[in-house]
Amino acid sequence: MEIPEGWDLTGKKAVITADRRGWTKYYAGALAEAGADVAVAGSENSDMIEATKYVKDQGRMGFTLETDLMKRDSVNSMFEQAAEKLGGLDILVNNAKVDFGKRFEAITEDEWDILMNFNVKSMFLCCQAAGNKMMAAGHGRIINMTSDLAVRGLWNSVASCAAEGAIHQLTQSLALDWGRNGIRINGIGAGWLTTKSQSEENQKELLVRYLPSRRRGHPSELSALLVYLSSDECDFVNGQTIFIDGGALAHA
Amino acid sequence: MLEALSLNGKTVVITGGGTGLGREMTLAMAKAGADLVIAARRLAPIEEVAQQVRAIGRRADAVTTDATDTESVRLLFKYVIKEFGKVDILFNNAGIVREDGPKPIWEITDESWKIGIDVNLSTAFYCSRAISKHMADRGSGKIVNVSSGYGFRGGRDNYMYAAGKGGIVNLTRAMATSLGKYGITTNCIVPGFIPTEITDPDSERSRQRGRFIPIGRTGVPREMGPLAVFLASSASDYMNGEFLVIDGGGLAGGIAPTGHAPEIPLNI
Numbered sequence: 001m002e003i004p005e006g007w008d009l010t011g012k013k014a015v016i017t018a019d020r021r022g023w024t025k026y027y028a029g030a031l032a033e034a035g036a037d038v039a040v041a042g043s044e045n046s047d048m049i050e051a052t053k054y055v056k057d058q059g060r061m062g063f064t065l066e067t068d069l070m071k072r073d074s075v076n077s078m079f080e081q082a083a084e085k086l087g088g089l090d091i092l093v094n095n096a097k098v099d100f101g102k103r104f105e106a107i108t109e110d111e112w113d114i115l116m117n118f119n120v121k122s123m124f125l126c127c128q129a130a131g132n133k134m135m136a137a138g139h140g141r142i143i144n145m146t147s148d149l150a151v152r153g154l155w156n157s158v159a160s161c162a163a164e165g166a167i168h169q170l171t172q173s174l175a176l177d178w179g180r181n182g183i184r185i186n187g188i189g190a191g192w193l194t195t196k197s198q199s200e201e202n203q204k205e206l207l208v209r210y211l212p213s214r215r216r217g218h219p220s221e222l223s224a225l226l227v228y229l230s231s232d233e234c235d236f237v238n239g240q241t242i243f244i245d246g247g248a249l250a251h252a
Numbered sequence: 253m254l255e256a257l258s259l260n261g262k263t264v265v266i267t268g269g270g271t272g273l274g275r276e277m278t279l280a281m282a283k284a285g286a287d288l289v290i291a292a293r294r295l296a297p298i299e300e301v302a303q304q305v306r307a308i309g310r311r312a313d314a315v316t317t318d319a320t321d322t323e324s325v326r327l328l329f330k331y332v333i334k335e336f337g338k339v340d341i342l343f344n345n346a347g348i349v350r351e352d353g354p355k356p357i358w359e360i361t362d363e364s365w366k367i368g369i370d371v372n373l374s375t376a377f378y379c380s381r382a383i384s385k386h387m388a389d390r391g392s393g394k395i396v397n398v399s400s401g402y403g404f405r406g407g408r409d410n411y412m413y414a415a416g417k418g419g420i421v422n423l424t425r426a427m428a429t430s431l432g433k434y435g436i437t438t439n440c441i442v443p444g445f446i447p448t449e450i451t452d453p454d455s456e457r458s459r460q461r462g463r464f465i466p467i468g469r470t471g472v473p474r475e476m477g478p479l480a481v482f483l484a485s486s487a488s489d490y491m492n493g494e495f496l497v498i499d500g501g502g503l504a505g506g507i508a509p510t511g512h513a514p515e516i517p518l519n520i
Contacts, residue, residue, distance in 0.1 A: 004257050004284060006478025030253045172504040179466035179501050191490070212432025217490040223253045224487035233478055236444070236471040239504025240497045247432045250425035250493020 003034060006233040007224070010035035013086035014230065015079065017069055017096035017126060018042030018051055019118075022195070023219040024095055027145075028062065029054030030223035031091070031230065037061035039082040042096060043068065061086070069096050069122035070114075079129040088137070091230045092130040094123045094144045104158040112159055119163040123170060127185075131178065140183040141230045144171050145222075147190045148245050152252065168241055175239030184238045186229045191245020192216045212247030256487040260285035263336045264484060265328075267319050267379060268346035270297030272448035273398070273476050277343065280477025281484055282310040289332050291317035292346070319346045319375035322382075329382045339383050341394045341484045344376035347416070354409035368412020373419040380427060380438075388434035395431075396483045397424050397440040401499055404442070405506065421495065428493030437492040439483055444499020446471030464510045466501030 003010070014036045018024040024047045028038045032055040040048040040055070040062065048064045055062025065081055068074040083089045098118045100111065123144060134140025149157060150164035171187040178185065192207060194216040202208065208215060222244050228234050229242075243249055259281055269278040269290035275297075278288055282305040290298040290305075290312060298314035305312035315331060318324040332339055348371045355364075376397050387393025402410055403417030420440065427438035447458040447470055462469045479496055482488050497503050 003254060004478070004481065005280075006481070007254060007257060033253055175501045176466050176505045180468050184467075212429045213437070213490065213492050214433050220253070221490040224256060224482065224485075225491075227253070228478060228482060231478075233475070236446070236467070236475045236500050237479075237496075237498050238467055238501035242491075242496060243494050244488075244491045245494075246490050247428040247437075247492035250428040 006231055007034050007227050008233075009091070009227060009230060012036040012090040012230070013083070013088045014038045014091035014093065015082045015089065015130065016040055016051070016093040017067075017122065018046035018048035019096040019098060020045055020047065021097065021099065022047045022050075024048065024051040025054040026220040026223055027093060027095055027226055028052070029058060030220075030227050031055075031093070032058035032060040032062065034227045035060070036091065036230070037086050039063055039065055039086055041065045041067040041069070041078045041082070046096070069126070070117040072125050075122070075125040076129050079126075079133065083133055089130060089133045090140060092126060092140070092142045093226065093230075094126055094142070096122055097145065100160050101156040102159070103156055107159055115159050115163055120166045120170070123167060127170075127174060131183065134183045135178070135181045138182040141234075142174075142183065142185040143226055143229050144185070144187040144241075145190070146171075146187045146241060148243060148248055150187075150189055150241060151249065171241055172239045179238060184229075184235065186237055186239065187241035188222050188225055188229070189241050189243035189245065190217070190219070190222060191243065191248045193219050195219065210251070212251050215246065217244065217246055253487070257481060257485045258285050259481065259484055262286045262340040262484065263289070263332070263338055264341040264343065265289045265291065265332055265339055265379075265383070266343035266345055267291045267317070267375060269343070270294070270301050270314075273443060273446060273473055274343075274345040275301050276473040276476045277345065277480035279304060279308070280480050282308045282312065284481045284485070285310070286341070286484065287311040287336065289313045289315060289336070291315045291319065291328050293318050319379055320370040322378050325378045325382050329386075333386065338390065339386060339393070341396065342379060342383055343396045343398070343480070344379055345398045346375045347372045347398060349413055356409060357411060360411060365412055369416050369419070372413060372416025373423070376420055376423060384431060384436065387436045388431065391435040393436040394484060395427060395436065395438040396480070397438070399424075399440050399442045399495065401442065401444050401497075401502055404503060424495070425493050432492050437489065439488070439491055439493065440495045441476070441479060441483065442495050442497040442499070442503075443476065444471060444497070444502045446473055446476070446498075448473055465499070466505055466510070469500065471498065471500060
């Protein structure tokens with residue numbers, strides 16, 4: 001079908017970071033469906049190989065780049081290789097995230113550091129490396145994947161909430177610094193997602209009954225917005241974190 | 253994913269669809285496949301847009317409606333159900349910036365306040381109330397409200413618009429929370445400064461305003477199109493109670509004037 005205006009990524013080059021949650025494929029696949037070539041960067045534990053399959057299934061170029069997202073040298077090297085093989089860099093999707101839940105008083109120093117490095121510092125390193133190229137080109141799109149934890153507290157989640165809050169502010173402020181450089185930075189905040197089918201999900205679960213939409217979402221339900229925010233046409237949306245959560249934030 | 257963006261077979265009702273941003277959203281949804289009912293107080297602008305929709309190949313009916321009058325609203329939806337059999341999507345786009353210029357609060361009349369709240373807030377409530385049961389009975393529907401940056405921030409000598417558009421914000425949340433279980437999502441578009449024929453894009457004032465927007469320009473009405481299509485389509489099914497701000501970064505900054513950029517060295 002003809003790609004609708006606002007969703008056409010034909011000729012675009014994207015980098016997306018991968019993790020162990022297993023959702024990278026939905027986003028990489030959507031970028032490819034819209035026409036982009038995609039490099040997927042992550043550790044050997046990540047879901048990057050499966051993600052590139054989803055890219056190639058759409059007939060686009062897809063490849064992995066083994067990267068330690070917490071280390072500057074590894075991140076910089078990754079972007080050099082990605083840009084060279086892709087032939088440029090238009091879109092960065094900061095998707096890599098590790099989940100973590102623990103009562104605050106029990107969190108160890110190592111756990112705090114690793115969480116902050118993997119979830120937040122990786123974004124700092126990736127945005128800087130990608131940004132250098134985007135500023136030179138005078139054009140770019142960065143999308144930071146985050147969640148409702150960016151703007152609400154949650155029990156057993158101090159570290160994760162602090163990390164997502166940092167990401168929320170990074171998104172907002174970086175959009176100002178780079179607003180006149182042709183780069184747009186936005187975020188997508190996920191609500192409660194699952195990849196289980198609705199029949200497998202416990203519909204009587206208190207959490208599900210609490211959500212206005214009465215169901216969890218699927219990661220793929222974030223894809224259309226991701227593609228739109230990555231497009232050239234989406235030029236006036238900037239510094240925003242847009243939540244897709246079935247009404248969880250509206251309710252609370 | 254891309255197929256979900258199609259509006260083929262969908263019936264959209266949009267208030268205030270004849271002018272400004274409403275017109276761009278109407279035309280974009282028509283291009284995506286929707287049939288439209290365009291409602292406003294004056295027939296000439298909405299009939300003109302309706303003709304543009306027909307030229308695209310979709311059906312469009314222009315219906316004169318005073319959305320501040322609950323009887324007029326009732327008749328609008330009675331007409332739509334009779335002619336189209338259903339309503340899939342409602343865009344509560346009617347609103348006015350100001351009847352007259354900015355005034356200090358002590359000069360605002362009862363009449364001005366009432367009109368400002370009625371047109372900017374009550375219209376959304378009346379239209380949503382009129383069609384929600386129908387959507388709930390069908391088990392699906394989308395309601396899209398239109399707020400403004402002034403729904404989230406104060407503006408100098410800007411009372412009715414701020415209070416009205418601010419009311420839209422929490423009305424959106426209340427509706428999202430209450431109607432979600434019926435398969436209805438309620439979301440809100442929040443445009444920043446996007447000059448239209450009403451607010452005059454060619455004025456010096458509009459050009460000046462661009463300098464204070466983080467990306468350095470004001471918006472262009474046709475940028476609203478893809479956003480409207482996204483919110484009207486099943487691609488946004490899990491979005492509920494959310495605010496899509498399209499303002500070039502205005503709401504992201506704001507605690508200091510543009511260009512205020514302190515450089516502070518790090519000293520522990």
